[in-house]
Amino acid sequence: MRQYEIWVRGHLGEMMRSAFPTLRAQPRGDDTVLTGALPDQAALHGVLAEIEALGLELLELRRVPPR
Amino acid sequence: MSRPELRERLGSARVTVLSALPGSGKTVLLRSWIAEADLADRAASVTVSHDEQDPQQFWLAVLDALRQTVPGSALVGQLTAAPDLDGWAIVERLLKDLAPLDEPLWLVVDDLHELGSDQARRQLELLLMRAPDELRFVLASRRDVRLGLHRLRLEGELAEIRADDLRFSLTEARELLSTAGVELAEPTLALLYERTEGWAAGLRLAALSLAGHPDPERFAAEFSGTERTVSEYLLAEVLERQSEQVRRLLLRTSLLEQVNGELADLLTGGSGGERVLHDLEDANAFIVPMDAERSWFRYHRLFVDLLRLQLRRTASSEVTELHERAATWFARQGLPVEAVRHAQAAQDWGLAARLLADHWPGLYLDGQATIVHALLAGFPAEARAADAELAALTAADELARGSLAAAERSLGLAESASASVPGERRGQALVLLAVIRLLVARQRGNPSAVAEEARRLQAVAETPDAVRPGLGQELRALALVSLGITEFWATRPEGPQHLDQGVALARRIGRPYLEFSGLAYQAIGTMPWSLTRAAERGRLAIELAQRHGWTEEMPIGYACAARAAVLALQGCPEEAEGWAQRAERSIKADAEPAAELAVRYIRGLVELSRGRFADALAAFRAAERLAGRLVAPHLLVPSTRAHLSYSLVRLGDTERAEQVLAGLSEHDRDRGETGVAAAVLWLARDDPRAATVALTPVLDGSAPVVRRSWLVEAFVLEAIARDALSDPGAAERAMQRALELAEPDNILTPFVLNPAPGLLGRQARGRTAHAALIAGILDLLPGNSPVPPSAGPRPPVEPLSDSEVRVLRYLPTYLSAPEIAAELSVSTSTVKTHLRNLYGKLGVHSRAEAVGRARAVSLLAPSAQRR
Numbered sequence: 001m002r003q004y005e006i007w008v009r010g011h012l013g014e015m016m017r018s019a020f021p022t023l024r025a026q027p028r029g030d031d032t033v034l035t036g037a038l039p040d041q042a043a044l045h046g047v048l049a050e051i052e053a054l055g056l057e058l059l060e061l062r063r064v065p066p067r
Numbered sequence: 068m069s070r071p072e073l074r075e076r077l078g079s080a081r082v083t084v085l086s087a088l089p090g091s092g093k094t095v096l097l098r099s100w101i102a103e104a105d106l107a108d109r110a111a112s113v114t115v116s117h118d119e120q121d122p123q124q125f126w127l128a129v130l131d132a133l134r135q136t137v138p139g140s141a142l143v144g145q146l147t148a149a150p151d152l153d154g155w156a157i158v159e160r161l162l163k164d165l166a167p168l169d170e171p172l173w174l175v176v177d178d179l180h181e182l183g184s185d186q187a188r189r190q191l192e193l194l195l196m197r198a199p200d201e202l203r204f205v206l207a208s209r210r211d212v213r214l215g216l217h218r219l220r221l222e223g224e225l226a227e228i229r230a231d232d233l234r235f236s237l238t239e240a241r242e243l244l245s246t247a248g249v250e251l252a253e254p255t256l257a258l259l260y261e262r263t264e265g266w267a268a269g270l271r272l273a274a275l276s277l278a279g280h281p282d283p284e285r286f287a288a289e290f291s292g293t294e295r296t297v298s299e300y301l302l303a304e305v306l307e308r309q310s311e312q313v314r315r316l317l318l319r320t321s322l323l324e325q326v327n328g329e330l331a332d333l334l335t336g337g338s339g340g341e342r343v344l345h346d347l348e349d350a351n352a353f354i355v356p357m358d359a360e361r362s363w364f365r366y367h368r369l370f371v372d373l374l375r376l377q378l379r380r381t382a383s384s385e386v387t388e389l390h391e392r393a394a395t396w397f398a399r400q401g402l403p404v405e406a407v408r409h410a411q412a413a414q415d416w417g418l419a420a421r422l423l424a425d426h427w428p429g430l431y432l433d434g435q436a437t438i439v440h441a442l443l444a445g446f447p448a449e450a451r452a453a454d455a456e457l458a459a460l461t462a463a464d465e466l467a468r469g470s471l472a473a474a475e476r477s478l479g480l481a482e483s484a485s486a487s488v489p490g491e492r493r494g495q496a497l498v499l500l501a502v503i504r505l506l507v508a509r510q511r512g513n514p515s516a517v518a519e520e521a522r523r524l525q526a527v528a529e530t531p532d533a534v535r536p537g538l539g540q541e542l543r544a545l546a547l548v549s550l551g552i553t554e555f556w557a558t559r560p561e562g563p564q565h566l567d568q569g570v571a572l573a574r575r576i577g578r579p580y581l582e583f584s585g586l587a588y589q590a591i592g593t594m595p596w597s598l599t600r601a602a603e604r605g606r607l608a609i610e611l612a613q614r615h616g617w618t619e620e621m622p623i624g625y626a627c628a629a630r631a632a633v634l635a636l637q638g639c640p641e642e643a644e645g646w647a648q649r650a651e652r653s654i655k656a657d658a659e660p661a662a663e664l665a666v667r668y669i670r671g672l673v674e675l676s677r678g679r680f681a682d683a684l685a686a687f688r689a690a691e692r693l694a695g696r697l698v699a700p701h702l703l704v705p706s707t708r709a710h711l712s713y714s715l716v717r718l719g720d721t722e723r724a725e726q727v728l729a730g731l732s733e734h735d736r737d738r739g740e741t742g743v744a745a746a747v748l749w750l751a752r753d754d755p756r757a758a759t760v761a762l763t764p765v766l767d768g769s770a771p772v773v774r775r776s777w778l779v780e781a782f783v784l785e786a787i788a789r790d791a792l793s794d795p796g797a798a799e800r801a802m803q804r805a806l807e808l809a810e811p812d813n814i815l816t817p818f819v820l821n822p823a824p825g826l827l828g829r830q831a832r833g834r835t836a837h838a839a840l841i842a843g844i845l846d847l848l849p850g851n852s853p854v855p856p857s858a859g860p861r862p863p864v865e866p867l868s869d870s871e872v873r874v875l876r877y878l879p880t881y882l883s884a885p886e887i888a889a890e891l892s893v894s895t896s897t898v899k900t901h902l903r904n905l906y907g908k909l910g911v912h913s914r915a916e917a918v919g920r921a922r923a924v925s926l927l928a929p930s931a932q933r934r
Binding site: 015016018019030052053054055056 | 088209
């Protein structure tokens with residue numbers, strides 16, 4: 001499992017958040033950061049595909065040390 | 068909504084790429100561009116299916132769309148789905164079809180990012196690079212797709228439209244809202260515009276929310292005050308403002324890839340769904356009609372993804388039941404792929420498995436193997452192993468993907484699970500299992516296992532109530548044809564019975580690919596009994612192939628080979644040549660050795676019939692070498708060896724001919740073909756007595772022959788030998804018998820290879836029954852003028868395409884090219900292209916010459932019309 005932080009533009013409401021059940025969504029300023037552990041690259045790309053499908057603007061993606 | 072600068076750019080280069088995230092307005096722009104530039108007749112629009120992995124399905128959709136355009140309908144040939152069509156071959160053919168294109172034609176591909184097949188993307192790249200200048204491309208995608216576009220960019224042939232270009236200007240935003248009946252004060256509009264940043268989906272959602280809104284100012288203020296994402300905030304607003312009926316319909320039908328009124332009512336449990344769908348379309352509410360009748364619709368991708376999220380959040384307990392209902396509906400409508408997908412989504416594995424098993428033969432014949440693979444992957448592994456039918460289908464899928472070991476493992480699972488198949492499905496499951504076992508055995512190449520599996524299949528397939536009426540018939544037809552193809556290399560006294568039944572059933576249930584492949588094998592398989600019927604079946608197979616565009620598919624090689632062999636035996640080597648070449652092209656060296664042997668053998672037959680004995684010898688030698696690689700006895704092996712000896716005799720090498728005959732196995736030595744070859748050898752050595760001894764078992768039937776032409780030849784040789792032995796009565800009787808046997812199929816070559824003009828002349832004077840046959844033979848003998856007059860040094864006629872034949876039929880009418888074009892509903896330039904090709908193939912330079920030549924080679928009436 002690897003820990004990731006994914007920043008997207010705008011605040012995600014309940015509907016949008018339900019598209020990322022394994023991640024925690026927290027507003028930071030005008031944006032939202034999705035954080036959580038993903039098993040592998042396939043899972044990560046799955047999340048990115050979801051972000052693309054929902055027309056969200058991807059701002060930043062990084063791997064962070066596990067807490 | 069007109070956006071002139073964008074539309075301008077869409078037409079500005081040979082290739083235009085639209086690359087932007089969902090909701091940027093790509094699809095809307097394409098639609099309005101096609102409508103406003105009046106391109107409906109010359110723009111072929113294709114929307115790539117969700118996660119398309121199959122090149123064949125993609126290219127069939129492209130061809131279909133191109134054929135619906137005016138320029139495309141005249142140029143692009145029909146291609147019907149079939150198992151294993153090759154995407155590369157389709158693109159090559161498309162390039163050839165489109166080469167004469169002399170007016171603009173657009174290929175518009177939307178959702179290109181869904182094209183998951185790397186092969187298909189490379190094939191598209193090939194088309195982009197090699198297409199004629201008049202073919203223009205517009206490719207819309209959510210993300211940049213790798214297509215080697217940088218080369219086009221360097222050459223100035225690429226125009227790009229990206230997210231920033233698609234963004235609406237303030238003026239355009241005002242226009243969009245006002246089209247939706249929303250007029251806003253300038254500050255309100257500015258606020259809204261700033262918040263959406265000109266994003267198309269945002270503006271359109273806003274327009275939907277604002278239509279008839281009591282307080283647009285407050286709406287805009289609240290909207291711009293929230294940090295929520297634009298799409299989520301506005302979708303909630305839009306849903307909020309719909310009636311309960313509409314909201315319910317939108318949420319529930321979001322599960323579907325496509326929706327119509329009936330299905331909508333089924334999922335909502337209400338009525339009036341169709342009207343709601345039409346209202347939504349009129350309001351521009353992210354719904355697009357899929358047909359001209361506005362019966363089927365699909366939602367905008369972004370919209371449907373959001374709706375699905377909302378449905379799962381608000382009515383998650385109902386989702387399973389909604390999928391169940393959809394599965395049942397699609398199954399009833401005969402749409403198995405959708406039905407299986409919904410049954411799987413409902414986790415009703417039993418229903419999904421039954422649906423897939425019932426429809427597998429049809430899906431397989433429609434070339435949907437990739438989709439079947441995906442559907443199989445949608446089952447849990449335990450379900451695949453525990454269900455006999457699913458395990459059998461898994462085996463077929465693994466076999467198609469080249470994994471024989473895995474296929475055999477799955478067959479084992481299917482075998483052990485078959486005992487638990489319920490009674491009403493058992494017969495059908497056993498047939499399915501037997502068909503797939505036979506396929507696996509064939510792949511393994513073990514002839515005794517093939518024979519064993521064929522017997523098993525025959526036992527289950529011939530049980531009359533094994534398959535249920537309806538869908539089971541597809542399985543049954545597939546079983547019969549597979550069985551027939553397996554049996555066909557072994558000569559059977561009853562003839563290709565299973566093929567006959569399979570072809571008839573395939574025709575009755577409308578499965579042309581099965582009918583085509585069955586007919587092609589039948590063409591060769593019928594030769595031992597009747598050349599006329601063999602030629603007829605070959606002709607039917609080739610006609611079917613031309614109608615459906617399967618002219619490159621392997622089975623057509625057998626049909627061409629049969630036609631070549633028949634024509635060679637009927638004394639028409641030049642006409643045979645074209646078909647022999649086609650057979651050689653279709654049946655490549657990597658085919659099974661038995662197929663290659665047949666092609667080499669027929670090449671030898673063609674060369675023999677035109678007296679090129681050295682070439683014939685080389686071909687029979689090549690066939691003979693292949694015979695050594697066969698494990699099972701083969702229909703053509705004794706003929707090959709006999710002809711090998713026979714060619715050596717003709718070349719004056721009686722020593723080696725004798726060695727060939729002496730080296731035969733006991734089984735081959737007792738064949739009639741060997742007796743004929745020995746008689747030829749003895750006659751060449753001036754020993755007619757020995758010739759008659761060799762012929763005796765052939766003439767009395769104790770030494771069997773593979774087809775009647777050998778028997779004809781035996782009687783001709785007998786006549787020559789008896790004549791040499793000064794027994795004119797016996798000679799005359801033998802020749803009489805030879806003519807009787809030759810008459811029904813017009814077999815000429817044995818008489819030409821063993822010329823006996825004196826004997827034939829006496830026959831002609833004595834009786835008139837075979838006058839035409841004798842005249843035909845005498846015409847072909849040296850010293851007489853050959854028929855047709857153009858035979859000989861002329862190049863062979865390359866087979867004509869369907870369209871060329873259609874044009875050819877008008878040549879004797881003296882209609883002008885434009886008049887022919889009008890008759891055929893094609894353009895004059897198309898007719899001229901066909902004429903050019905026709906003249907080239909016939910090797911002529913004028914219309915009169917073309918008619919003469921076509922008549923000489925029977926391409927024109929009367930013989931071309933024979934049925």
